[in-house]
Amino acid sequence: MPDSDDFDPLAPETFDSSHEVYRDLRARCPVAHTSAYGGFWALTRYADVKAAAGDPGLFISSVRAVVPSDPRGIRRPPLNFDAPAHTPFRKALERTLHRRRLAALEPVLTEHAARELAPLLAEGGGDIAAQFGSTYPAFVAAEWLNLPAEQVRHLAATAAAWIAAWRKQDGDLVTEKSNEMYRMARELVADRKQSPRDPEQDPASSLLSETYDGEPLSDDLVVGALRQSLVVGLVAPPLLIGGICVHLSRDRELQDRLRAEPDLIPAALEEFLRLYTPYRGFARTVSDDVELHGRRIRPGEPVTLVYASANRDESVFDEPDTFRLDRPNIGQHLAFGRGPHRCAGMALARLSLRVALTELLARTSHFTLAGDIEPTRMPELGAQRVPLRIVARPA
Numbered sequence: 302m303p304d305s306d307d308f309d310p311l312a313p314e315t316f317d318s319s320h321e322v323y324r325d326l327r328a329r330c331p332v333a334h335t336s337a338y339g340g341f342w343a344l345t346r347y348a349d350v351k352a353a354a355g356d357p358g359l360f361i362s363s364v365r366a367v368v369p370s371d372p373r374g375i376r377r378p379p380l381n382f383d384a385p386a387h388t389p390f391r392k393a394l395e396r397t398l399h400r401r402r403l404a405a406l407e408p409v410l411t412e413h414a415a416r417e418l419a420p421l422l423a424e425g426g427g428d429i430a431a432q433f434g435s436t437y438p439a440f441v442a443a444e445w446l447n448l449p450a451e452q453v454r455h456l457a458a459t460a461a462a463w464i465a466a467w468r469k470q471d472g473d474l475v476t477e478k479s480n481e482m483y484r485m486a487r488e489l490v491a492d493r494k495q496s497p498r499d500p501e502q503d504p505a506s507s508l509l510s511e512t513y514d515g516e517p518l519s520d521d522l523v524v525g526a527l528r529q530s531l532v533v534g535l536v537a538p539p540l541l542i543g544g545i546c547v548h549l550s551r552d553r554e555l556q557d558r559l560r561a562e563p564d565l566i567p568a569a570l571e572e573f574l575r576l577y578t579p580y581r582g583f584a585r586t587v588s589d590d591v592e593l594h595g596r597r598i599r600p601g602e603p604v605t606l607v608y609a610s611a612n613r614d615e616s617v618f619d620e621p622d623t624f625r626l627d628r629p630n631i632g633q634h635l636a637f638g639r640g641p642h643r644c645a646g647m648a649l650a651r652l653s654l655r656v657a658l659t660e661l662l663a664r665t666s667h668f669t670l671a672g673d674i675e676p677t678r679m680p681e682l683g684a685q686r687v688p689l690r691i692v693a694r695p696a
């Protein structure tokens with residue numbers, strides 16, 4: 302590994318500052334190295350990120366999927382598995398996210414969004430990322446996984462504490478909260494073994510019905526996949542919802558336009574995903590020597606695919622820092638990744654975010670920033686605290 306750093310991922314950041322760092326790296330040093338977090342590479346150009354995500358034989362996920370990675374070295378499917386072991390977990394989760402199920406979920410999610418927004422509307426504001434952004438996605442996950450209603454707020458609080466502990470790199474608290482989510486996952490597996498449900502409607506039953514090499518998936522791995530599923534949809538949405546509200550507070554004209562023309566919300570959401578990509582990048586490890594832009598990455602060395610930087614690459618997206626509703630190539634954004642690990646929950650994420658934004662705009666006359674934005678840290682990007690003043694729409 303090189304002995305000097307090309308960038309410092311531990312430097313203080315603001316909500317907007319990391320984009321300047323990545324712009325500079327794309328131009329000057331597209332394969333950048335840092336010794337932070339034990340040392341890792343960062344690919345920042347769109348073409349390189351896309352090519353690496355699409356080459357899972359060379360850029361493998363089974364060593365680590367994020368930087369910083371789990372200090373205990375725990376690997377859970379599907380994120381930390383390579384094909385062919387990855388495939389049955391992926392198939393099992395996808396089976397539960399078909400169009401009919403999502404269509405049936407829409408009115409249910411609308412009720413959850415309205416109820417979880419109500420306290421902020423009643424109080425004239427609050428922290429949209431930390432409050433609504435942590436509870437509403439837990440209700441979405443609970444609908445997907447068919448969790449008992451009484452566990453949802455407990456999941457929201459446990460996941461929020463786990464995420465905060467990760468950001469502080471507090472190993473003991475990470476373990477404690479992770480163990481609690483393992484307990485919930487084990488309970489789910491025990492229940493579905495006793496009372497199986499329709500695999501197309503229930504991720505735990507779907508995983509239990511899947512096979513690999515003619516054998517059922519092991520209980521431990523099914524529990525691991527469910528433990529991952531409990532939290533995987535809870536990390537990005539608060540940051541994205543926070544980022545969208547920062548943007549709409551700064552651009553009142555757009556806020557009013559989307560409120561008046563809700564049909565524009567799906568297109569706006571894709572542009573927000575590009576601009577405020579909440580996972581700055583997932584990690585891979587190269588399985589062989591890679592030569593790229595004059596640098597050599599050796600087997601075993603971690604590489605982050607910086608999706609957030611790729612999505613603002615000026616060679617792909619004109620005026621990349623500007624919000625545009627009608628970008629002809631918006632379908633190329635990488636906020637959900639690419640290749641075999643592309644977000645398995647993409648359709649549910651899109652639906653739940655559309656519902657959240659629609660409800661927020663429909664129930665408010667306007668909202669503005671009411672204090673300082675608190676940015677998050679690696680491996681995520683965005684705003685984890687977004688205090689808003691909210692003027693509710695008269696009933």
Ligand code: HEM
Binds near residue numbers: 381608
């Ligand atoms: C704004 C919301 C979300 C964003 C931006 C997002 C983004 C991503 C990205 C970039 C990856 C790729 C990881 C990689 O390259 O290694 C991923 C993987 C994954 N996501 Fe999401 N995600 C979101 C919400 C969700 C939700 C709601 C679910 C669950 C229903 C979910 C389930 C998963 C799973 C299971 C994987 C692992 C896929 C695999 O390794 O095959 N995500 N997500």
